[in-house]
Amino acid sequence: GAVVSQHPSRVICKSGTSVKIECRSLDFQATTMFWYRQFPKQSLMLMATSNEGSKATYEQGVEKDKFLINHASLTLSTLTVTSAHPEDSSFYICSARDGTLTGELFFGEGSRLTVL
Amino acid sequence: EDKVVQSPLSLVVHEGDTVTLNCSYEVTNFRSLLWYKQEKKAPTFLFMLTSSGIEKKSGRLSSILDKKELFSILNITATQTGDSAVYLCAVAPPSGFGNEKLTFGTGTRLTIIP
Numbered sequence: 001g002a003v004v005s006q007h008p009s010r011v012i013c014k015s016g017t018s019v020k021i022e023c024r025s026l027d028f029q030a031t032t033m034f035w036y037r038q039f040p041k042q043s044l045m046l047m048a049t050s051n052e053g054s055k056a057t058y059e060q061g062v063e064k065d066k067f068l069i070n071h072a073s074l075t076l077s078t079l080t081v082t083s084a085h086p087e088d089s090s091f092y093i094c095s096a097r098d099g100t101l102t103g104e105l106f107f108g109e110g111s112r113l114t115v116l
Numbered sequence: 117e118d119k120v121v122q123s124p125l126s127l128v129v130h131e132g133d134t135v136t137l138n139c140s141y142e143v144t145n146f147r148s149l150l151w152y153k154q155e156k157k158a159p160t161f162l163f164m165l166t167s168s169g170i171e172k173k174s175g176r177l178s179s180i181l182d183k184k185e186l187f188s189i190l191n192i193t194a195t196q197t198g199d200s201a202v203y204l205c206a207v208a209p210p211s212g213f214g215n216e217k218l219t220f221g222t223g224t225r226l227t228i229i230p
Contacts, residue, residue, distance in 0.1 A: 006158075034217070043204060044159070044220045093158055105150070105218065107158035 003027055004096050006108030013084055014116055021079045021111045023094030029074035030096035034105075035067075038091040047092075050077040084115040118143040120221035122205050128227045131197060137190040137224045139205030147210035149181055149188050150218065154202045162190070162203075192226075200228045 003026040013019050023033055031052045036044040048069050049057040056069035066088075068080040077096075081088050093110040119142045129135055141149065148166040152159035163172045165181035165188060172179050176195075181188045192199055202225050206218040 004158075009157075041225070043223045046217055046219075049217060105161070107160075109157045 004030075004094065004106045004108040006094055006111055008111055009109055010112045010114075012114045012116065015085055016083055018080055018082045019084055019113060021081075021092055021094075021113075023077045023079070023096070023108050025075045025096045025106075028096075030077075031074060033071060033077040033094055033096045035069060035077075035079050036093045036095065038093060038110075044093065047079075050094075052077075081113065084113070086115045089113055089115045118207065118209075118219045120205055120207050120219050122203075122221035122224050124224060125222060126225040126227070128229060129195060130229050131195060133195050133228075134191065134193045135195060135226060137192075137203050137205075137226070139188045139190070139221055141186050141188075141205075141207045141219075141221075143207050143209065143219065145209040146183070146207060148208045150206045150208065151179055151188075151190050152204040152206065154204055154223070155200075159204055195226075195228045197228045197230055200226060202226070 005024045005026050007022045011019055033050040035047045037047050038044050046059050047062045050069045050071040052071045052074050058064050066082055068082060071077040091110050091112050094108040095105045097105050121140050123138045127135060148164050150164045151162040153162055163179045168181055168183040176193045179190045202223045204223045205221040208218050
Protein backbone atom coordinates (compact mmCIF):
# COMPACT_ATOMS: atom_id res chain seq x y z
CA GLY A 1 0.00 0.00 0.00
CA ALA A 2 0.89 3.65 -0.22
CA VAL A 3 3.42 4.93 2.30
CA VAL A 4 3.74 8.34 3.87
CA SER A 5 6.97 9.14 5.63
CA GLN A 6 7.26 11.84 8.27
CA HIS A 7 10.46 13.24 9.70
CA PRO A 8 11.63 13.81 12.36
CA SER A 9 9.68 11.42 14.55
CA ARG A 10 10.72 13.27 17.66
CA VAL A 11 12.17 16.72 18.22
CA ILE A 12 13.01 18.70 21.30
CA CYS A 13 13.76 22.38 20.95
CA LYS A 14 14.14 25.50 22.99
CA SER A 15 11.42 28.10 23.23
CA GLY A 16 11.70 30.69 20.49
CA THR A 17 13.28 28.45 17.88
CA SER A 18 11.62 27.18 14.70
CA VAL A 19 11.12 23.55 13.84
CA LYS A 20 10.45 22.03 10.43
CA ILE A 21 8.59 18.75 9.95
CA GLU A 22 8.61 16.98 6.61
CA CYS A 23 5.92 14.77 5.14
CA ARG A 24 6.70 12.71 2.05
CA SER A 25 4.60 10.42 -0.05
CA LEU A 26 7.02 7.66 -0.99
CA ASP A 27 5.34 5.80 -3.81
CA PHE A 28 2.60 8.06 -5.02
CA GLN A 29 1.97 11.68 -5.86
CA ALA A 30 -0.13 13.67 -3.47
CA THR A 31 -1.61 16.92 -4.69
CA THR A 32 -3.17 17.35 -1.29
CA MET A 33 -1.78 16.59 2.14
CA PHE A 34 -3.34 17.24 5.52
CA TRP A 35 -1.69 18.31 8.75
CA TYR A 36 -3.19 17.31 12.09
CA ARG A 37 -2.38 18.01 15.67
CA GLN A 38 -3.12 15.63 18.48
CA PHE A 39 -2.97 16.41 22.17
CA PRO A 40 -2.59 13.59 24.70
CA LYS A 41 -5.68 11.42 24.91
CA GLN A 42 -7.49 13.57 22.37
CA SER A 43 -8.47 13.07 18.78
CA LEU A 44 -6.85 14.37 15.63
CA MET A 45 -7.58 18.02 14.95
CA LEU A 46 -7.14 19.14 11.37
CA MET A 47 -4.86 22.15 11.22
CA ALA A 48 -4.60 22.80 7.51
CA THR A 49 -4.92 21.38 4.03
CA SER A 50 -1.72 21.61 2.06
CA ASN A 51 -2.15 22.05 -1.69
CA GLU A 52 0.73 21.49 -4.10
CA GLY A 53 1.74 24.70 -5.80
CA SER A 54 -0.64 26.94 -3.90
CA LYS A 55 -1.28 28.31 -0.45
CA ALA A 56 -2.45 26.06 2.33
CA THR A 57 -5.98 26.29 3.63
CA TYR A 58 -6.01 26.71 7.38
CA GLU A 59 -8.75 25.68 9.77
CA GLN A 60 -10.37 28.25 11.97
CA GLY A 61 -8.26 29.15 14.94
CA VAL A 62 -4.96 27.98 13.44
CA GLU A 63 -2.40 30.76 13.08
CA LYS A 64 -1.01 30.88 9.55
CA ASP A 65 2.10 32.78 10.57
CA LYS A 66 2.76 30.37 13.38
CA PHE A 67 2.38 27.17 11.39
CA LEU A 68 3.92 27.68 7.97
CA ILE A 69 3.05 25.08 5.39
CA ASN A 70 4.83 24.60 2.11
CA HIS A 71 3.87 22.03 -0.51
CA ALA A 72 6.55 22.58 -3.10
CA SER A 73 6.28 19.26 -4.90
CA LEU A 74 3.84 16.43 -5.42
CA THR A 75 5.65 14.29 -2.87
CA LEU A 76 6.67 16.73 -0.15
CA SER A 77 4.89 19.01 2.27
CA THR A 78 6.55 20.74 5.20
CA LEU A 79 5.17 22.22 8.38
CA THR A 80 7.31 24.80 10.15
CA VAL A 81 6.41 25.74 13.69
CA THR A 82 7.85 29.23 14.03
CA SER A 83 9.02 30.71 17.31
CA ALA A 84 7.88 27.63 19.14
CA HIS A 85 6.56 27.87 22.69
CA PRO A 86 5.85 25.14 25.23
CA GLU A 87 2.15 25.21 24.39
CA ASP A 88 3.07 24.13 20.84
CA SER A 89 4.30 20.84 22.25
CA SER A 90 2.13 18.21 20.65
CA PHE A 91 1.98 15.28 18.26
CA TYR A 92 1.79 16.43 14.65
CA ILE A 93 0.63 14.00 11.95
CA CYS A 94 0.41 14.43 8.22
CA SER A 95 -1.70 12.43 5.82
CA ALA A 96 -2.14 12.08 2.10
CA ARG A 97 -4.42 10.29 -0.28
CA ASP A 98 -3.24 8.42 -3.34
CA GLY A 99 -5.29 9.75 -6.24
CA THR A 100 -6.01 6.23 -7.44
CA LEU A 101 -7.45 5.01 -4.14
CA THR A 102 -10.77 6.50 -3.19
CA GLY A 103 -11.32 7.16 0.45
CA GLU A 104 -8.22 5.70 2.01
CA LEU A 105 -6.04 8.21 3.73
CA PHE A 106 -2.46 7.24 4.53
CA PHE A 107 -0.90 8.72 7.61
CA GLY A 108 2.67 9.54 8.41
CA GLU A 109 4.20 8.15 11.57
CA GLY A 110 3.79 11.46 13.32
CA SER A 111 6.24 13.88 14.90
CA ARG A 112 6.31 14.50 18.61
CA LEU A 113 7.41 18.04 19.32
CA THR A 114 8.54 19.06 22.79
CA VAL A 115 9.33 22.71 23.36
CA LEU A 116 11.30 23.44 26.50
CA GLU B 117 -20.43 22.71 12.59
CA ASP B 118 -19.77 19.07 11.73
CA LYS B 119 -19.64 16.80 14.73
CA VAL B 120 -18.54 13.20 15.25
CA VAL B 121 -19.06 11.65 18.68
CA GLN B 122 -17.71 8.32 19.81
CA SER B 123 -18.68 6.28 22.81
CA PRO B 124 -17.55 5.07 25.15
CA LEU B 125 -14.49 7.26 25.59
CA SER B 126 -12.66 4.36 27.14
CA LEU B 127 -13.32 0.69 27.60
CA VAL B 128 -11.47 -1.99 29.54
CA VAL B 129 -12.33 -5.63 28.91
CA HIS B 130 -10.77 -9.04 29.35
CA GLU B 131 -9.14 -10.93 26.55
CA GLY B 132 -11.70 -12.97 24.66
CA ASP B 133 -14.56 -10.56 25.26
CA THR B 134 -16.52 -8.97 22.44
CA VAL B 135 -16.72 -5.19 22.26
CA THR B 136 -18.88 -2.74 20.36
CA LEU B 137 -17.66 0.78 19.72
CA ASN B 138 -20.10 3.48 18.70
CA CYS B 139 -19.84 6.47 16.41
CA SER B 140 -22.58 9.00 15.74
CA TYR B 141 -22.31 11.98 13.46
CA GLU B 142 -23.98 15.22 12.51
CA VAL B 143 -22.50 16.62 9.33
CA THR B 144 -23.69 18.94 6.62
CA ASN B 145 -22.63 16.69 3.80
CA PHE B 146 -21.79 13.01 4.04
CA ARG B 147 -19.94 10.71 1.66
CA SER B 148 -18.37 8.05 3.85
CA LEU B 149 -17.47 7.05 7.37
CA LEU B 150 -14.08 5.62 8.17
CA TRP B 151 -12.67 3.70 11.09
CA TYR B 152 -9.02 3.86 12.10
CA LYS B 153 -6.93 2.13 14.74
CA GLN B 154 -4.26 4.20 16.43
CA GLU B 155 -1.68 2.54 18.59
CA LYS B 156 1.41 4.50 19.48
CA LYS B 157 1.80 6.54 16.37
CA ALA B 158 -0.12 7.01 13.16
CA PRO B 159 -3.67 5.77 12.63
CA THR B 160 -4.08 2.76 10.41
CA PHE B 161 -7.07 2.32 8.18
CA LEU B 162 -9.68 -0.29 9.09
CA PHE B 163 -12.89 0.30 7.14
CA MET B 164 -14.64 2.73 4.88
CA LEU B 165 -18.45 2.65 4.87
CA THR B 166 -20.58 4.44 2.34
CA SER B 167 -23.82 2.43 2.19
CA SER B 168 -26.29 1.70 4.95
CA GLY B 169 -26.78 -1.81 6.24
CA ILE B 170 -23.83 -3.45 4.50
CA GLU B 171 -21.49 -5.04 6.99
CA LYS B 172 -17.79 -4.93 6.30
CA LYS B 173 -15.62 -7.59 7.88
CA SER B 174 -11.93 -8.10 8.36
CA GLY B 175 -11.06 -11.04 10.56
CA ARG B 176 -12.45 -10.43 14.02
CA LEU B 177 -13.43 -6.87 13.18
CA SER B 178 -16.65 -5.82 11.55
CA SER B 179 -18.46 -2.57 11.02
CA ILE B 180 -21.81 -1.34 9.78
CA LEU B 181 -23.33 2.01 8.96
CA ASP B 182 -26.85 3.30 9.52
CA LYS B 183 -27.30 6.45 7.43
CA LYS B 184 -30.84 6.98 8.66
CA GLU B 185 -29.81 7.09 12.30
CA LEU B 186 -26.42 8.67 11.46
CA PHE B 187 -24.61 5.96 13.32
CA SER B 188 -21.92 3.33 12.92
CA ILE B 189 -20.60 0.55 15.11
CA LEU B 190 -17.31 -1.28 15.14
CA ASN B 191 -17.37 -4.79 16.59
CA ILE B 192 -14.37 -6.74 17.73
CA THR B 193 -14.92 -10.35 18.70
CA ALA B 194 -12.60 -12.59 20.73
CA THR B 195 -10.47 -9.60 21.66
CA GLN B 196 -6.72 -9.95 22.04
CA THR B 197 -4.19 -7.76 23.82
CA GLY B 198 -3.03 -6.53 20.42
CA ASP B 199 -6.41 -4.92 19.95
CA SER B 200 -5.57 -2.40 22.66
CA ALA B 201 -5.53 0.95 20.91
CA VAL B 202 -7.50 4.11 20.31
CA TYR B 203 -10.16 3.60 17.69
CA LEU B 204 -11.02 6.66 15.68
CA CYS B 205 -14.11 7.27 13.62
CA ALA B 206 -14.06 9.92 10.89
CA VAL B 207 -16.55 11.30 8.41
CA ALA B 208 -15.70 12.45 4.88
CA PRO B 209 -17.78 14.93 2.90
CA PRO B 210 -18.43 14.67 -0.86
CA SER B 211 -16.14 17.55 -1.82
CA GLY B 212 -13.58 17.56 -4.62
CA PHE B 213 -11.86 14.23 -5.12
CA GLY B 214 -8.59 13.96 -3.28
CA ASN B 215 -8.95 16.90 -0.94
CA GLU B 216 -11.81 15.91 1.31
CA LYS B 217 -11.32 16.92 4.90
CA LEU B 218 -12.01 14.29 7.46
CA THR B 219 -13.76 15.19 10.69
CA PHE B 220 -12.55 12.91 13.45
CA GLY B 221 -14.39 11.76 16.51
CA THR B 222 -13.00 11.86 20.00
CA GLY B 223 -11.82 8.28 19.83
CA THR B 224 -12.43 5.28 22.07
CA ARG B 225 -9.48 4.02 24.06
CA LEU B 226 -9.77 0.23 24.25
CA THR B 227 -7.68 -1.70 26.74
CA ILE B 228 -7.63 -5.48 26.69
CA ILE B 229 -6.56 -7.16 29.92
CA PRO B 230 -4.83 -10.53 29.50
